[in-house]
Each structure stands twice: as structure tokens, then as C-alpha cells.
Amino acid sequence: MPLIKGGAPVSCSRRFFADEETPPDPNDAIVSLGRLVAAGGDVFRSVRLMPADDPLALAPHIRRLDLIEIAFPGFRDGRGFSAAQLLRRRLGYTGELRAVGQVLRDQVFFMARSGFDAFLIDDPHAEEIVAAALSEFTVAYQSAADDTRTIWERRWNARPAHTRRDDR
Amino acid sequence: MSSARPRLAPETPKMVTAWDTATGRTVYMTPSREWSVNIADGAVLVGAAADDALAFAASDEGRATDPYVMQVSPLGEIDGREIIRETIRAVGPTNHPMFGKQAGNP
Amino acid sequence: MYRYDEFDEALVRERAAQFRGQVARRLSGALKEDAFKPLRLMNGVYLQLHAYMLRVAIPYGQLDPAKLRQLAMIADRYDKGYGHFTTRQNIQYNWIRLADMPDVLDALADVEMHAIQTSGNCIRNVTSDHLAGAAADEIEDPRPWCEIIRQWSTLHPEFSFLPRKFKIAVTAAETDRAAVRVHDIGLHIRRNGDGEIGFEVIVGGGQGRTPHVGVTIRDWIAKAELLSYLEAIMRVYNRFGRRDNKYKARIKILVNELGPEAFAEAVDTEYAAQGVHEAVLLPQGEIDRITEYFASPDLPERPARSVTFEAARAADPALDRWARVNLRRHRTPGYTSAYISLKSQGEAPGDMTGDQMRVAADIAEQFGFGDIRVAHEQDLVLPHLAIDDLPEVHRRLRDAGLAASNAGLASDLIACPGLDYCNLSNARSISVGNAIQAVFEDPEFEERVGPLHINISGCINACGHHHVGHIGVLGVDKKGEEYYQITFGGRADEKAAIGDIIGPALKGDDVAPALRRVIAAYLDLRKGPGEKFIDAYTRLGPAPFKEALYAVD
Numbered sequence: 001m002p003l004i005k006g007g008a009p010v011s012c013s014r015r016f017f018a019d020e021e022t023p024p025d026p027n028d029a030i031v032s033l034g035r036l037v038a039a040g041g042d043v044f045r046s047v048r049l050m051p052a053d054d055p056l057a058l059a060p061h062i063r064r065l066d067l068i069e070i071a072f073p074g075f076r077d078g079r080g081f082s083a084a085q086l087l088r089r090r091l092g093y094t095g096e097l098r099a100v101g102q103v104l105r106d107q108v109f110f111m112a113r114s115g116f117d118a119f120l121i122d123d124p125h126a127e128e129i130v131a132a133a134l135s136e137f138t139v140a141y142q143s144a145a146d147d148t149r150t151i152w153e154r155r156w157n158a159r160p161a162h163t164r165r166d167d168r
Numbered sequence: 169m170s171s172a173r174p175r176l177a178p179e180t181p182k183m184v185t186a187w188d189t190a191t192g193r194t195v196y197m198t199p200s201r202e203w204s205v206n207i208a209d210g211a212v213l214v215g216a217a218a219d220d221a222l223a224f225a226a227s228d229e230g231r232a233t234d235p236y237v238m239q240v241s242p243l244g245e246i247d248g249r250e251i252i253r254e255t256i257r258a259v260g261p262t263n264h265p266m267f268g269k270q271a272g273n274p
Numbered sequence: 275m276y277r278y279d280e281f282d283e284a285l286v287r288e289r290a291a292q293f294r295g296q297v298a299r300r301l302s303g304a305l306k307e308d309a310f311k312p313l314r315l316m317n318g319v320y321l322q323l324h325a326y327m328l329r330v331a332i333p334y335g336q337l338d339p340a341k342l343r344q345l346a347m348i349a350d351r352y353d354k355g356y357g358h359f360t361t362r363q364n365i366q367y368n369w370i371r372l373a374d375m376p377d378v379l380d381a382l383a384d385v386e387m388h389a390i391q392t393s394g395n396c397i398r399n400v401t402s403d404h405l406a407g408a409a410a411d412e413i414e415d416p417r418p419w420c421e422i423i424r425q426w427s428t429l430h431p432e433f434s435f436l437p438r439k440f441k442i443a444v445t446a447a448e449t450d451r452a453a454v455r456v457h458d459i460g461l462h463i464r465r466n467g468d469g470e471i472g473f474e475v476i477v478g479g480g481q482g483r484t485p486h487v488g489v490t491i492r493d494w495i496a497k498a499e500l501l502s503y504l505e506a507i508m509r510v511y512n513r514f515g516r517r518d519n520k521y522k523a524r525i526k527i528l529v530n531e532l533g534p535e536a537f538a539e540a541v542d543t544e545y546a547a548q549g550v551h552e553a554v555l556l557p558q559g560e561i562d563r564i565t566e567y568f569a570s571p572d573l574p575e576r577p578a579r580s581v582t583f584e585a586a587r588a589a590d591p592a593l594d595r596w597a598r599v600n601l602r603r604h605r606t607p608g609y610t611s612a613y614i615s616l617k618s619q620g621e622a623p624g625d626m627t628g629d630q631m632r633v634a635a636d637i638a639e640q641f642g643f644g645d646i647r648v649a650h651e652q653d654l655v656l657p658h659l660a661i662d663d664l665p666e667v668h669r670r671l672r673d674a675g676l677a678a679s680n681a682g683l684a685s686d687l688i689a690c691p692g693l694d695y696c697n698l699s700n701a702r703s704i705s706v707g708n709a710i711q712a713v714f715e716d717p718e719f720e721e722r723v724g725p726l727h728i729n730i731s732g733c734i735n736a737c738g739h740h741h742v743g744h745i746g747v748l749g750v751d752k753k754g755e756e757y758y759q760i761t762f763g764g765r766a767d768e769k770a771a772i773g774d775i776i777g778p779a780l781k782g783d784d785v786a787p788a789l790r791r792v793i794a795a796y797l798d799l800r801k802g803p804g805e806k807f808i809d810a811y812t813r814l815g816p817a818p819f820k821e822a823l824y825a826v827d
């Protein structure tokens with residue numbers, strides 16, 4: 001299944017281990033939130049969050065993690081968007097944030113803005129899908145977890161300096 | 169939600185109906201598995217023939233969307249529990265008869 | 275009125291282009307209906323009983339002549355010559371071909387309009403007081419904040435796939451004309467103890483299967499904090515709202531299951547945890563820029579009493595009645611706001627033809643400072659008219675069949691499209707609505723009955739707001755027959771209440787005669803002409819009205 005990161009296919013040697021499986025090398029194992037927290041210390045560095053998981057439970061572990069997967073079970077479950085924003089903006093997570101599960105073309109734009117930088121997509125055309133999805137919009141109003149300059153900022157900076165009166 | 173259609177017994181006469189994918193208009197499946205906006209062209213089916221026709225309709229996505237079977241009389245007149253709904257689908261809104269099919273406006 | 279700049283325009287154009295691609299993929303067969311459905315729904319395209327329906331957003335009900343003329347053009351060219359204004363201040367077209375949708379979205383973009391977020395589980399079109407900026411009783415104009423919320427919620431990266439749809443309404447007047455207590459979030463612009471203007475925040479109101487009146491979780495929050503606070507509410511809802519059952523997924527259920535205090539606490543905790551860099555800060559200059567667009571039009575000074583108008587109304591009883599019923603007090607002497615009722619006897623409530631739209635656009639341009647609103651009662655409003663001009667305005671409306679003198683009265687009823695159009699419906703709304711209107715055919719009788727809101731929905735989804743009608747009518751299906759359940763005592767204003775179910779549902783043909791009896795009972799029982807139906811009901815309770823409803827003629 002193609003994994004797209006930074007606009008290009010990349011490979012990844014890590015895979016998910018269910019709680020009853022024993023991974024040969026913990027460094028290559030993506031584990032559940034429960035397992036990660038239970039293991040404590042610095043055993044794992046990759047975790048998969050399910051929609052109902054509390055992303056803030058990763059706070060004590062966040063510096064050690066360099067891969068967080070967020071699972072999307074279907075088009076209708078948007079909890080992963082909040083999880084991503086919390087990880088990026090509340091916990092300051094800077095490692096890879098990967099969308100897995102049903103990663104649909106028409107949600108990729110929202111995912112990228114929420115802080116995802118990697119997309120695991122079950123489609124041979126995954127690369128084109130991500131590229132197309134990310135080029136459809138050149139503007140956005142709200143600040144989010146990506147580095148898009150918002151319309152509100154652009155408008156403001158486009159104005160001559162003497163008309164700026166940002167008194168906050 | 170009432171969009172769930174009633175279950176019909178196998179021996180109940182039925183017609184396959186759907187929406188034309190490009191226009192959205194109500195359509196009925198004809199005996200030659202074409203689609204017509206005119207209910208008079210629709211095939212009256214029972215038993216396995218109705219199931220087959222519905223399965224075909226479901227595979228004909230490019231032309232017809234969201235097919236289902238509706239109850240009709242052996243002569244192909246709308247019948248059964250959803251008579252009001254299906255009459256409105258066939259004829260047009262009751263408050264705006266001029267916008268219905270009879271206005272030659274499929 | 276707000277005008278798009280290049281950024282607003284770019285977004286709407288890009289969205290239209292995206293949908294053009296999606297429609298092409300559907301028509302070529304590359305996209306199956308299952309995959310296409312959520313995409314079309316994000317652009318307001320439903321598949322209804324007869325055809326595709328397009329719901330066009332009219333943010334906070336604000337129109338201008340160019341927009342209304344374009345809506346007329348779309349009605350004539352792509353539909354069957356009419357459109358339907360909804361209780362969400364939007365317009366719906368009933369007959370648009372899928373293949374034409376992209377062209378329609380382009381035509382909308384030409385006049386700074388779109389169909390973004392008019393369906394789907396996202397933050398829907400923001401609604402407001404249709405008299406905003408004109409009403410004598412408002413603290414300030416709520417529209418700048420509606421526009422700010424529109425921009426903030428448009429393609430929101432985090433809140434576009436919520437458990438369920440989400441509706442926000444804003445009002446700034448003591449008399450609530452925007453029904454803020456029956457929205458997912460209601461914002462009531464108020465002053466705090468220091469006289470500073472901010473927002474009372476109400477959450478968890480809503481209709482549908484389990485109606486609730488919203489609860490206040492913040493008495494007052496400063497403007498600068500509003501968007502960040504809204505994000506906190508939305509995040510709590512997005513994370514914890516139920517997703518296991520569509521009928522329990524609205525925020526009202528979460529608020530109710532947690533309890534309002536616990537919900538408020540969860541929001542406050544989330545809000546307090548937001549870092550500075552997470553706050554949604556809108557530069558003050560940007561707020562000012564948006565606010566400037568809503569500056570009151572330059573209203574030339576006029577005498578408070580218009581001799582021309584007084585003479586004309588003395589000579590023309592029809593004008594006199596229209597003026598008595600359809601006008602609302604304006605804050606500027608010599609001016610008034612007028613309802614254009616879309617509830618003529620026998621017409622589908624809220625429907626308007628392309629020709630009528632052009633007439634209304636012309637009137638607004640010539641006499642109304644180019645300002646037109648959609649009211650959630652499915653009427654239009656001209657918020658700024660000089661009283662001197664009323665005779666001419668009335669004459670033109672009358673010639674176009676738009677001068678029904680019933681604003682706020684019984685025949686100005688709300689009705690959803692019901693089984694004549696809607697794929698989810700149980701029973702027709704329009705026909706039963708027309709039958710009820712006929713009870714009030716005599717305008718003198720109707721005026722004598724006084725203010726009365728009759729709201730009709732064709733199913734429990736409650737698009738016709740039946741729960742908050744003084745009299746509510748809900749279509750139910752009984753073994754293939756159309757029945758209607760009656761409620762009394764609902765209201766959508768600042769004293770919002772959910773109506774009481776009175777008893778067994780009535781057959782379609784029995785509804786109008788039964789309500790005629792109820793009205794007769796009310797006229798007998800009321801303390802005087804000053805006691806409205808809703809007040810008499812509140813005073814007397816259901817018993818006498820129930821008796822009249824089920825009495826045999």
C-alpha cells in the first residue's frame with residue numbers, strides 16, 4: 001500500500017503489532033496507545049491512535065515518539081482531525097503524523113491542514129491523488145496545524161502599513 | 169427514516185424504479201432493461217425476475233442511481249403502501265401540476 | 275453588505291472547479307454513487323423525489339439585487355422557473371440536472387455565492403435576524419460576526435466531519451427573531467455589567483427527533499475570545515459527540531447526556547488549555563474591515579410622518595392593511611422595514627418565481643438601498659424603505675402577486691417541501707398548509723385572530739420547525755395514509771419552548787377543520803384582542819384547546 005510523504009512515495013519498515021503479538025524489535029513496532037502507555041519508559045517510538053483514544057495521553061511520551069498513526073475507520077468519523085490538531089498544536093509533536101485506514105482523496109486537504117504529513121492510501125495512484133487533493137485549494141481562512149498563511153493574515157499584510165491597527 | 173422502502177413478498181408484482189444519473193428524473197426499467205421516464209413503459213415483474221432486474225439495475229450505475237422495487241398492480245399501476253409517494257414521483261408535485269410529467273417536461 | 279475580495283473569490287471558484295471535476299467523474303462512471311454522495315452533499319446537492327436538488331447558501335439571509343437576479347436566472351434557465359426559500363434562510367432548486375450543476379455553481383460564484391456547507395456533517399450556513407441593521411431594538415448589527423463565523427467555518431480543517439450537522443445562529447436584539455435557542459449554538463449579542471459588548475453563548479438547542487431548548491453555558495464572552503471559544507465547543511463536540519447512532523449525534527444529546535454543567539466544564543477546560551498559538555486571533559483591522567461593509571446605508575432625512583403615504587393609505591384599504599400587517603419599525607424616523615410575504619393563499623410556502631425575484635430585486639434597487647433579506651419564516655424582507663415610497667412599492671408588489679398582507683399572522687405559515695418533493699418525507703406539507711391557509715382566507719378574520727405561527731413539517735426531521743410553532747403540524751405515515759400530529763405552545767423566540775403533543779394524529783382532511791375549531795375556542799377564551807394565541811395557551815393549558823381539536827363539528 002503506497003505511503004506518501006512530502007508528496008512522494010516512501011517506504012517504511014515499521015509495522016503495526018497487535019497487543020498479543022511480540023515484536024522482534026520495538027523500534028520497528030507501531031503499537032496501540034494502551035500498550036505504549038503500559039510499557040512506559042522508552043520502549044516504543046511509534047503508536048497508532050484509534051478514534052476514541054485520547055491523544056493527550058501521549059503527553060508524557062511525546063518527545064520520544066517519531067511516528068504517530070491516526071486511524072480513520074470511514075468518511076464519517078472525523079475525530080482524527082481533532083487528534084492531529086491536539087498533537088501538533090497542544091503537545092508540539094514534530095515527528096511523522098500518518099493517516100491510515102480509509103484515507104479518502106477528498107479528506108486529504110483537511111488532513112494536511114490538521115497536521116498530517118504522511119498518508120497511507122490503498123490505491124496505486126496514491127501519489128497523484130495526494131498531489132491533486134493538495135492543489136485544489138490555494139487559500140484558507142483559519143490558522144491550523146500546517147504552515148498555510150491564512151487569508152486573514154494575507155489580507156492584513158497586503159494592506160499598507162499605515163492602515164494596520166492591530167491593537168491586540 | 170421513511171426512506172427505507174417497505175419489504176415486498178416475492179409474488180407481489182413490482183417495477184424497478186430509480187433516478188436518471190445525469191438528470192435526476194424518475195425512471196422505470198423497461199422489459200428490455202432500458203430506462204424510461206414513463207411508468208407505462210415499465211416492466212411488471214414477480215419473483216426471481218424482479219430480483220434479477222434489481223441486480224442488473226444496481227450494476228447500471230452510469231445510467232440509473234439508487235434503484236429499488238416498488239409495488240404495482242399486475243397491470244403496472246402504482247399500488248400498495250407507498251401509493252402517494254410513488255404517484256407523486258410518477259406524476260410530479262401535487263401543488264404544481266404544471267411542473268409534472270404531464271406538462272411534457274421530463 | 276459584505277463584498278468578496280480576491281481571496282474569498284478564489285476559494286469559491288476553486289470549490290466550484292473541484293465539484294466540476296467530481297461531477298465529471300460521476301457522469302463518466304469513474305465515481306460510483308456511494309463515493310459521490312458525500313461529495314455532492316458537501317456541495318448542497320441532494321437526490322430528492324423527482325430530481326437533484328441544489329441548496330444554495332444565503333449567508334445570514336443577506337441578498338442584494340444582483341444576487342437575487344442571478345437566482346432568478348438560475349430558476350429560469352436551469353430549473354422550472356422558481357425556487358424555494360427555506361427556514362435556514364437558504365434557497366433550494368428542485369429540478370437541476372446533475373450535468374448542469376457545475377455551471378450553476380459558476381453562475382453563483384459570479385455573484386459571490388456558493389453552495390458550500392449547505393449539507394453534510396459540517397458547520398452549516400450561519401443564520402441571523404432578518405431585520406439586522408435596521409431593527410430599533412438591537413444592540414449592534416450582528417452581521418459582521420455572522421460573516422466572520424462564515425469565514426472561520428468555511429472548509430474548517432478540523433470541523434468538516436462532525437458527528438452530525440451543526441447550525442449556528444446569531445442575534446443582537448432582545449426580541450429574538452433568529453431562534454437562537456433552538457440551534458446547536460446560539461449567540462446572543464449582549465452587554466456585560468461594564469457596558470462592553472460581547473456574546474451570551476447558548477448550546478444544545480435543536481429540533482428533529484428529540485427537540486431541546488438550548489442552555490446558556492456562558493453569560494458573556496468578549497468578542498476577541500469568541501472564535502477560540504467556539505473552537506473549544508466544537509472540539510469537545512467533535513471528540514465526544516456520539517457517532518454510534520445518527521439520531522443521537524447532535525450536540526444537544528451530548529449536552530443532555532453529560533448535563534449542561536459538565537458540558538460547560540469540559541468546554542472551559544479545553545478553552546483554558548489552548549495555548550496562545552492555538553487561539554483564533556482575528557486582527558482588529560480585519561474585524562474593522564468586515565464591519566465597515568455593514569455600515570448603515572446613507573438614509574436621507576425624511577419626515578417621521580409621510581403625508582403622501584397617509585393620504586394613499588386612507589384611499590386604499592389594501593395598502594392600509596398591508597402597511598398595518600407587513601411593516602416593522604425601523605430605527606431611523608421616516609423609514610420602515612417591510613415583509614414580502616411568500617405565503618399567498620394556495621401557493622407553496624416559500625416558493626418564488628424568477629419573475630417575482632426580479633421584481634423584488636428592482637424594488638430593492640430603486641427604493642430599498644439594494645438590501646434584501648431572507649427571513650427564516652420563508653419570506654423576504656426589505657429592511658430599509660422610506661415611508662414616502664410605500665405606495666409605489668406596494669403597487670409593484672401587488673402587481674407581481676407579492677403583496678399578501680399576512681406577515682406574522684396565521685396564513686404566513688412555515689412549511690417544508692414535504693412529500694411533494696422530499697425523499698425523506700412521510701406526508702405532504704404544502705397541501706395541508708394550503709388547507710389551513712384557507713381557514714384564514716378572510717383577512718379581517720385573520721387580523722382579528724392576531725399573531726399566530728403555524729409550522730408544518732413533513733417528517734420528524736422538522737425542517738418546517740413544527741416543534742416551535744405556536745401550532746405545530748407534523749406529517750406521519752400510517753399504513754400509507756397521510757396523518758398529522760398537532761402540537762400547541764411551541765415558540766422560537768426569546769421564550770423558546772417545545773410544543774406539547776396534544777393527542778392522536780388527525781387525517782389530512784381533518785386538520786384544517788380541527789384548527790378552525792381551535793381558533794374559535796381561542797377567540798372565545800382570550801381575555802381580549804391583546805392576548806395572543808400563545809399567551810392564552812400558556813395561561814389556560816392544553817385542555818380547552820384539546821377539546822376543540824377533537825370535537826366533532
Ligand code: SF4
Nearest residue numbers: 690696699732733737
Ligand atoms: S421535515 Fe422531513 S419532509 Fe420536510 S423537508 Fe425536512 S426531511 Fe423533508
